[in-house]
Amino acid sequence: MINSGVDPELLEFFHQLKDERDEYRILVDITNSVLAHLDREGLVSAIAQDIHRFFAIPCVSIAFFDAETTDALPVTACNWQPDGHHYCQQKTYPIAQSVLKNVLDNGQPQAVALHESLSDPLLKDLFSARMQAALLLPLTFNTHAPGIFILAHTDASAFTPAVCSLLGQIASRISIAVDNANAWNEITRLKDSLKQENIWLNEQLQNVESLNDIIFQSVAMKNLLRQVEMVATSDSTVLLLGETGTGKELIARAIHKLSQRNSHKLIKMNCAAIPASLLESDLFGHEKGAFTGATSTHIGRFEMADGGTLFLDEIGDMPLELQPKLLRVLQEREVERLGGSKVIPVNVRMIAATNRDLHEMVQERAFRSDLFYRLNVFPIVIPPLRERPEDIPLLATWFTQKLAARMNKNIDTIPTASLQALCQYPWPGNVRELQNVIERAVILTQGNTLNLQLNDLKMPPSMAQTPRAQAATIKLPPMFNPQTPETDEGERERIIQALRETNGIVAGPKGAAQKLGLKRTTLLSRMQRLGINTRDL
Numbered sequence: 078m079i080n081s082g083v084d085p086e087l088l089e090f091f092h093q094l095k096d097e098r099d100e101y102r103i104l105v106d107i108t109n110s111v112l113a114h115l116d117r118e119g120l121v122s123a124i125a126q127d128i129h130r131f132f133a134i135p136c137v138s139i140a141f142f143d144a145e146t147t148d149a150l151p152v153t154a155c156n157w158q159p160d161g162h163h164y165c166q167q168k169t170y171p172i173a174q175s176v177l178k179n180v181l182d183n184g185q186p187q188a189v190a191l192h193e194s195l196s197d198p199l200l201k202d203l204f205s206a207r208m209q210a211a212l213l214l215p216l217t218f219n220t221h222a223p224g225i226f227i228l229a230h231t232d233a234s235a236f237t238p239a240v241c242s243l244l245g246q247i248a249s250r251i252s253i254a255v256d257n258a259n260a261w262n263e264i265t266r267l268k269d270s271l272k273q274e275n276i277w278l279n280e281q282l283q284n285v286e287s288l289n290d291i292i293f294q295s296v297a298m299k300n301l302l303r304q305v306e307m308v309a310t311s312d313s314t315v316l317l318l319g320e321t322g323t324g325k326e327l328i329a330r331a332i333h334k335l336s337q338r339n340s341h342k343l344i345k346m347n348c349a350a351i352p353a354s355l356l357e358s359d360l361f362g363h364e365k366g367a368f369t370g371a372t373s374t375h376i377g378r379f380e381m382a383d384g385g386t387l388f389l390d391e392i393g394d395m396p397l398e399l400q401p402k403l404l405r406v407l408q409e410r411e412v413e414r415l416g417g418s419k420v421i422p423v424n425v426r427m428i429a430a431t432n433r434d435l436h437e438m439v440q441e442r443a444f445r446s447d448l449f450y451r452l453n454v455f456p457i458v459i460p461p462l463r464e465r466p467e468d469i470p471l472l473a474t475w476f477t478q479k480l481a482a483r484m485n486k487n488i489d490t491i492p493t494a495s496l497q498a499l500c501q502y503p504w505p506g507n508v509r510e511l512q513n514v515i516e517r518a519v520i521l522t523q524g525n526t527l528n529l530q531l532n533d534l535k536m537p538p539s540m541a542q543t544p545r546a547q548a549a550t551i552k553l554p555p556m557f558n559p560q561t562p563e564t565d566e567g568e569r570e571r572i573i574q575a576l577r578e579t580n581g582i583v584a585g586p587k588g589a590a591q592k593l594g595l596k597r598t599t600l601l602s603r604m605q606r607l608g609i610n611t612r613d614l
C-alpha cells in the first residue's frame with residue numbers, strides 16, 4: 078500500500094525552515110533599508126515602513142542618546158494613519174523617573190500595557206494615540222547604548238513571544254545605524270557651532286582693522302564723532318541713518334569699541350541678507366526639533382551677543398511680521414528660542430542702521446511705529462560724501478596708501494586734476510564707491526603716480542545736479558528713493574548698465590556691486606525692489 082500522507086515531522090521541519098527563511102528575509106530587508114539613512118527622521122521612517130509592512134505595527138519610535146543628552150531624550154516617532162500614510166515627529170521626554178530610564182538602567186526589554194492612569198509622559202502620549210500595548214527594546218552597540226527602540230500597537234495581544242523575539246533581533250541589527258545617526262547628528266551640531274564661532278571671529282577681525290580707520294576732516298564728521306564718543310559709554314540704543322556706503326558699520330564698530338562692552342562680542346546681522354523664513358531662528362535661535370531640518374539646538378544672535386552689542390544692519394528690511402517679536406525682546410530683555418518654552422535673559426546693547434527713510438516707512442505702515450520709537454533713542458545721521466567734499470582728498474590719499482601697500486606698490490602722488498574730479502563727483506555709493514574707484518586706479522598704476530581713469534567717474538543720469546545743490550538734505554538721493562518713479566528709472570538704468578558691463582556678475586572684484594560701490598546684498602535687494610532680472614540685460 079502506498080502511503081499518500083506526508084511525514085508530520087518532515088512537514089514540521091519544512092514549516093520551521095520557511096519561518097526561518099521569512100525571518101531571515103525580514104532581517105536582511107531591514108538591515109538594507111537602514112543603511113542608506115544617516116539622519117534620524119529618515120532612519121526612523123525607513124524602519125517604521127518595514128516594521129509596518131512585516132508586522133502591521135502602527136507606531137515605531139526611537140529614543141536617541143547623544144552628547145547633548147542630559148536630562149531629556151529626543152524621541153522620533155512615526156505613526157501610521159488609517160488612510161495608509163505615516164507621519165514622523167520629534168519630541169523630547171524627561172528621563173528622570175521615566176520608563177525610558179528603567180529600560181536604560183536595566184538594559185532589558187520592557188512590555189507595557191497602556192491605560193488611562195499612566196503618568197509617564199511617553200506612555201501617556203502613546204495611549205492618547207489609541208495604542209494599547211508598548212514594547213521598549215534597549216539598543217546596544219559595542220559597550221554603549223545608542224538609544225531605545227519603542228513599538229506600540231492598538232492590539233493589546235500583538236506582542237507575542239515570537240514577535241518579541243524577532244523584534245529583539247531587529248533591534249540588534251539597527252543599533253549600529255542608530256549609533257551612526259547619533260554621530261551624524263553630533264557632527265552637524267558641531268558644524269553649526271563652528272559656523273557661529275566663525276561668524277564671530279570674522280567680525281572680531283574686521284573690528285580690529287577698522288577702529289582707527291575713520292578718516293575725516295570735515296566739521297560734520299568731527300561733530301558726529303563727538304556724538305559717537307558721548308553715546309558709546311552709555312548703554313542707549315543707537316540708530317545710524319545714512320545712505321549706503323557712508324560708514325554706518327564703521328561707526329557701529331567704533332561705538333562698540335569705545336563702550337564698556339568691548340571685551341564682549343559685537344554680533345552683526347544684516348536683515349536684508351537673510352531670507353525672512355530664516356531670519357527669526359537666526360536672531361532668536363531654535364530648539365532641536367522646532368521645525369523640519371532643525372537637527373540641533375541653534376543659538377540665536379541675541380544670545381551670542383549677550384554682554385556685548387548686537388548690530389542690526391538694514392533694519393528697514395526687517396519683515397513686518399517679525400517686528401513685534403523684536404520689539405518684545407528689546408522691551409523685556411529676554412528671548413525665547415523657536416520651539417522652546419524657556420525664557421532666556423539677554424543683556425545686549427542694540428545698534429541698528431538703515432539707508433531707508435524709516436519715518437516714511439512708518440507712515441506707509443511698512444515699519445511699526447512702536448519699534449521705530451524704541452530704536453530711535455539716539456539717532457546719528459551720517460552725511461553722504463557729497464555733503465562733505467573736504468573729506469574726499471584725505472580719504473583718497475588714505476585708500477591709495479593702504480591699497481598700494483597691500484599690493485606692494487609705491488604710489489606717492491595723486492594728480493591734482495584727479496583729486497578735483499574726485500571732489501566734483503557726487504558719489505552715489507559714497508565712501509565704498511570711492512574706495513572701489515581708488516582700488517581700480519591702484520591696480521592700473523605702474524609708476525608712482527596714481528592712474529585714475531576719469532571715465533570711471535561718469536555722472537549717473539539721475540545725478541545731473543551739482544554736488545552742492547544736493548548738499549542740504551540728509552535724505553537718500555532721489556535715485557534711491559522708491560517714491561520717485563523718474564529717479565527709480567535712473568537707478569534701474571545704472572544697475573542694468575553695470576550688470577551688462579560685468580556680464581551679469583553681481584559679486585566679486587569684477588562684479589556689478591563692486592562697480593556701483595554697493596554691497597552685494599544691497600545690490601541684490603535693490604535689483605529685487607526694482608524688478609531687475611536677467612531678461613533686462
Ligand SMILES: Nc1ncnc2c1ncn2[C@@H]1O[C@H](COP(=O)(O)OP(=O)(O)OP(=O)(O)O)[C@@H](O)[C@H]1O
Pocket residue numbers: 287290291292293319320321322323324325326327328390431432472508509512595596599
Ligand atoms: N570715514 C571713513 N574712513 C575710512 N573708511 C571709511 C569711512 N567711511 C566708510 N569707510 C569705508 O567704506 C566702506 C563702506 O563703509 P560701511 O560698510 O561702514 O558703510 P555702510 O553705511 O554700513 O554701508 P551699507 O549701508 O551699504 O551697509 C567700508 O570699507 C568702510 O571701511
